[in-house]
Amino acid sequence: LKEATIVKITAAQDLKELNQIRVETLGKKGPITEVLRGMKDLSPEERPKVGSFANEIRDLLTAEIERKKEVLEEEALNAALAKETLDVTLPGRQVKQGTRHILTQIMEEIEDIFVGMGYQIVEGYEVESDHYNFERMNLPKDHPARDMQDTFYISEDILIRTHTSPVQARTMEKHDFSKGALRMISPGKVFRRDTDDATHSHQFHQIEGLVIDKNVTMGDLKGTLEVVMKKMFGEDRKIRLRPSYFPFTEPSVEVDVSCFKCGGKGCNVCKYTGWIEILGAGMVHPNVLEMSGIDPNEYSGFAFGLGPDRVAMLRYGVNDIRNFYQNDLRFLSQFKGE
Ligand code: PHE
Numbered sequence: 001l002k003e004a005t006i007v008k009i010t011a012a013q014d015l016k017e018l019n020q021i022r023v024e025t026l027g028k029k030g031p032i033t034e035v036l037r038g039m040k041d042l043s044p045e046e047r048p049k050v051g052s053f054a055n056e057i058r059d060l061l062t063a064e065i066e067r068k069k070e071v072l073e074e075e076a077l078n079a080a081l082a083k084e085t086l087d088v089t090l091p092g093r094q095v096k097q098g099t100r101h102i103l104t105q106i107m108e109e110i111e112d113i114f115v116g117m118g119y120q121i122v123e124g125y126e127v128e129s130d131h132y133n134f135e136r137m138n139l140p141k142d143h144p145a146r147d148m149q150d151t152f153y154i155s156e157d158i159l160i161r162t163h164t165s166p167v168q169a170r171t172m173e174k175h176d177f178s179k180g181a182l183r184m185i186s187p188g189k190v191f192r193r194d195t196d197d198a199t200h201s202h203q204f205h206q207i208e209g210l211v212i213d214k215n216v217t218m219g220d221l222k223g224t225l226e227v228v229m230k231k232m233f234g235e236d237r238k239i240r241l242r243p244s245y246f247p248f249t250e251p252s253v254e255v256d257v258s259c260f261k262c263g264g265k266g267c268n269v270c271k272y273t274g275w276i277e278i279l280g281a282g283m284v285h286p287n288v289l290e291m292s293g294i295d296p297n298e299y300s301g302f303a304f305g306l307g308p309d310r311v312a313m314l315r316y317g318v319n320d321i322r323n324f325y326q327n328d329l330r331f332l333s334q335f336k337g338e
Contacts, residue, residue: 001025001031001032001057002057002060002061005021005025005061005064006061006064008021009021009061009064009065009068010068012068012072014072014076015069015072015073015076018065018068018069018072021065022065025061026058026061026062026065032054032057032058032061035050035054036051036054036055039051099332099333099335099336099337100337101324101332101335102312102316102324102332102335103205103308103309103312103324105335105337106308106311106312106315107187107205107207107308109232110185110187110207110228110232110306110308110311111185111187111207113228113231113232114185114209114228117183117224117227118183119183119184119185119209119211120183120184120185121184121185121186121187122167122170122171122184122185122186123167123186123188124161124164124166124167124170124186124188124208125161125166126160126161126188126189126191127154127158127159127160127161128158128159128160128161128166129157129158129159130156130157130158130159131157132166132169132170133151133159133161133162133163133165133166134146135291136166136169136288136291136292137165137166137168137169137247137248137288138247138248138285138287138288138291139247139248143247145245145246145247149162149163149192150162150192150193150194151192151193152191152192152193152202160191161190161191162190162191162192163190163206163208163305164186164187164188164190164206164207164208164305165208165248165303165305167184167186167188167208167210168208168210168248168284168288168303169288169291169292171184171186171210172210172212172288172289172292172293172294173292173293175212177212177294177299180213181211181212181213182210182211182212182213182301183210183211184209184210184211185207185208185209185210186207186208186210187205187206187207187208187308188205188206189203189204189205190203190204190205190206191203192204196322197322198319198320198321198322199321200321201309201321201322201324201325203325204307204309204321205307205308205309206305206306206307206308207305207306207307207308208303208304208305209281209302209303209304209305209306210284210301210302210303211224211301211302211303212284212289212294212299212300212301213299213300213301214298214299214300215300216283216299216300216301216302217300218251218283218302220302221253221281221282221283221302221304222239222241224302225239225255225279225281225304226238226239229255229257229278232311233257233260233315234260237257237258237260238257238258239255239256239257239258239278240255240256240258240275241253241254241255241256241281242254242255242256244280244282246280246282247285248282248284248285248288248303249281249282249283249284249285249302249303250282250283250285250286251282251283252280252281252282253280253281253282254277254279254280254281255277255278255279255280255281255304256275256276256277256278257275257276257278258274258275259274259275259276260276260315276314278306278310278311278314279304279305279306279307280304280305281302281303281304281305282302282303282304283300283301283302283303284300284301284302284303289301309321309324312324316335
């Protein structure tokens with residue numbers, strides 16, 4: 001038995017087979033256990049001899065199995081290691097790094113400027129009511145200026161917003177003026193029923209701005225925008241205001257910034273006049289204040305609406321707004337950001 005088992009142990013190929021041998025020879029039903037169990041039938045003289053012999057064999061085989069087990073375990077480990085070998089000298093595979101969308105970058109840059117001046121950032125709703133998008137912005141149902149913003153209606157009263165201006169009304173009506181002035185910007189998507197072409201997109205972006213306090217003047221509007229335009233387009237920029245019309249501001253202005261050098265091929269943003277139109281703005285119309293529960297005799301404010309798409313087009317010489325929305329990585333990955 002001893003010899004035969006040792007031969008089997010030596011020949012064992014893997015741990016499973018070895019365990020099988022252990023069960024067969026040393027297990028409860030194995031021959032050695034049987035011998036030990038049969039001891040009670042032996043004479044008292046034979047018992048110690050048979051007992052110690054059987055124990056000796058058992059210890060020997062146990063030790064033999066242990067030794068083989070260690071060998072097999074090491075083999076298994078080596079095999080696993082060989083299979084998982086990693087050649088650290090191989091050149092690495094390049095991981096393609098993404099970039100933040102250029103419009104996201106511009107919006108965050110503008111947000112940073114205003115946050116630095118104490119403005120809060122407010123989120124509005126892309127699905128809006130006719131009430132906030134138009135009526136509360138001094139554009140009643142039959143107002144001809146509604147034609148300025150061709151609208152996607154969802155139902156008679158619900159639409160996807162044509163501008164970020166409804167956030168003005170939503171913020172004004174909630175603001176607690178006993179805690180101080182209201183200064184906010186609200187960036188986001190807006191939608192208009194336009195046919196897409198190089199300069200029109202049915203979806204684009206705006207950043208709304210609003211300041212309301214006692215004694216806010218047109219001078220505050222101009223001064224604020226001048227600081228912002230210098231930060232965005234260079235310290236030697238100048239701005240000028242031209243009279244314009246929006247139903248929710250009075251007076252209303254169009255704001256131009258003096259020519260700046262833009263990047264990219266064929267980039268000459270203002271070859272004709274030396275000025276580029278950059279945003280619409282004005283003093284908040286008394287009707288708008290009143291509808292939001294603010295007394296126009298006590299408070300005044302300014303508002304503006306700025307287009308990040310336009311800023312990006314001017315700054316980088318992008319001549320087709322659709323580039324921003326077609327997700328062509330060859331276009332988008334040009335704007336690496338910081
Ligand atoms: N809401 C206007 C637009 O979309 C922009 C604007 C905002 C003008 C605030 C004045 C004040 O054209």
